[in-house]
Amino acid sequence: MALYSAAAAVLAGLERGEGGLKRLVYNSGFPHVRQLYALVSETLRYASVLEKLLDGAALLQAEKKLAPQLAKVLVYDLLFGKGLKCGGRWKALARRHRARLEAELARMKVRYKVSRNEDLLAPEKAVSAAASQVPRYIRVNTLKTCVDDVIDFFKRQGFTYLGKAASVEELKSLSGKKFLLDLHLPELLVFPSQTDLHDNLLYISGHIILQDKASCLPAFLLGPVAGSHVIDACAAPGNKTSHLAAILKNKGWSVHSFSWVLGSAFRQIFAFDVDPKRVATMNTLLTRAGVTGCQLAQQDFLTVDPRDPRYSRVTHILLDPSCSGSGMVTRGPGEEAAPSAERLQALAGFQRRVLNHALSFPALQRLVYSTCSLHQEENEDVVQAVLQEWGSAFRLVNAFPSWPCRGLAAFSGAESCLRASPAETLTHGFFVAVLERCQEGAATPRWERAVGDSSCFWGVP
Template identity: 85%
Template sequence: MALYSAAAAVLEGLERGDGGIKSLVYNSRFPHVRQLYALVSETLRYSPVLEKLLSGSALLQAEKKLPPQLAKVLVYDLLFGKGLKCGGRWKALARRHRARLEAELARLKVQQKVSRNEDLLAPAASPTASQLPRYVRVNTLKTCVEDVIDFFKRQGYSYQGKADSMEDLRAISKKKFTSDLHLPDLLVFPSQTDFHDNVLYTSGHIILQDKASCLPAFLLDPAAGSHVIDACAAPGNKTSHLAALLKNKGQIFAFDVDTKRLATMNTMLMRAGVTGFQLAQQDFLTVDPRDPKYARVTHILLDPSCSGSGMVTRQPGEEAAPSPERLQALAGFQRKVLSHALSFPALQRLVYSTCSLHREENEDVVHAVLQEQGSAFRLVNAFPSWPCRGLSTFPGAEGCLRASPTDTLTQGFFVAVLERCGEGAAALSSLPVAAKENLQHREGTGTTAAAPRKRKRKKQRVKE
């Protein structure tokens, strides 16, 4: 049972955009990492087939308490894997439906005119998926970029300086690495470089986080001392990023409904040296915006459940293709949770993000909620130098950001920044301070470029 639950949790993390397979598996604390990794990879490989089997057999309608990702894992192992060697009550549940699942599998083979299970699979994912760089965020709560660069140089890596273009990132190979051209605390290594056993990772000095996943906290840009809500927080990479931006000054309220994910998140945050946070096992929609506890919340990061269609795995896996009904249901939930977030009375700035490629979950959600809000909030033209913008589905939608493997060498992502208008609105710029300095240094402004701020070297300098 523990294996199937752990695999389902990894799949849920992938769907939310919490990280790649390796990082989620290693952070799961499941004792048999290879076994878990293999099960997740194979379930992903068969994901489109499993979606059809679940839909055709109506398993989720018959077993309403069965989580969708757990259903995928169980059906994979029942029909394509080892035949459910473990699983407790879920094993018994799946076996009750074995006849209808096998009948649906047979029907699918006849429909596609194939005889083998393997022949049901689509061609392998494009090479682009395996060429994404390995992004490493320096955890500035414990160290600084300069010290991490020095450490990797002592380990035999060749530092190439700061990247000037996307082509510089594409050119990274072998034991070379560079500083990212957009985000100041991000280092870029060749694709699939593994740091899970590196002392910097195990000690919390670096965070393995996709570049697109770093955008929400970076663009929220809360000042030190701010009170911030991370509405859908687990497994905690974005929360730890918020804490680094806050310099551990202020307060973070982080919510998630899953006890195990919160426990994992607590361990991760402690390892990263995060203080001043409160974790709550609670659906964000049930949080009372008028509770005095949240009277000083000025910033909210909202990364709700989505289709996960932008996630590109480094192992065999397929892009999610949700049904129109599934998309409609997700978009309805996303509009509801975004409207709820905007009801916090002291809120000044909010970042809404998804790891989805679908307009229904992205521009359409933002547009609908902005129309509901009237003139209370506006869409910020965030990060003007970012190369991929929102789809032109409504006036100003280009102020949103999109990310993709081909254009930005990241997972597929969407980010929108909203801020309060009128009286009481904070004097917030459309671009974080760090990004401004980064752009000045790279592009020039006709005046003297701002010198990069020197960081004080931390006491916790890592030694080999």
């Protein structure tokens, strides 16, 4: 019953515009976020069908105390999902109307001349063509295993290993129980798009991480050498943090609490997020992945003092701030696909502030700025504005020259940035820029001298 109530609350929050799907799920307090996210996503995918069923069966008229959001969730799981899992009065209520709902579903199939439930989905609610062609990527967690062992494991499970991919076109042709080694990233395996590995033993034990290829680029391109001290400024849910730990080979001390402790200078990774639920989720993920050299902090990164001695040795920062999320091909229908100009302006202003703040850490040598946004306002425009503020102190690195999709020609040098897209790279939409320090002792940027304001809360401004 708790699952359905939580799902109904997320649907109501989406309708009221209180945030995106992922944020509302993470903030729900429900302990099994993956289960909740899946139920809400599928209910949203069938939303137009469910509305017709509820109208045709007159369920809300018959049950006046039943909220529409809860009705959709119950009817989805009753007719399209794995069957009702809850007990109590909601289960009894749904089953009481089951015959009428099934009859209405049968009439809909006849009316639309289809035989399968999936064929009832309206085109705008179906999985997009872009999403369906993006493969299932898994990152081998080298803190616990190695690529060869994972390949052998899947071969024993009946999968066929085809070797290293030679082109993006090879990834498109994957089908059935076949998989490849990615052509760009050495610890990334590629499976057909509909491969479900959530119940796989390697995933449950943290030996593999289900992570889109584009999301692997920031840590890969930051590339800190062993012994480096790193900040992950917007760390939750923790996939990029665990990737950093794997690159650093976990040379830090174990973390036993969220609070700062004596000796925290020995931590190699400082990971920040302001939301306590997201920090708790991140702690679970990192523990499962075997990450030990990381210090988690429930703190707004903009309130972190760059001059604090704890960060005096931080040379690398990964910054993946809040953004519109417009590049996510698996976005739920309730998420904001086309943000307003005002919304983009607010996001870009926040992103400029947090990027400026990150560049002010005195020992910083290399920074990766990334978003899962398609909008120039959040990507090239932010990088250009901040580089202008810092003058000759930092420069753009021509990162990953073999990557096929480059930054938009918004300013001279923007081609050094990377973009990713379903069409060109078979990934989610993504943007990555790599910045390096050019000289020591750069002057304080104009933005800090003028305002000195770090009062913005971490998250959506």
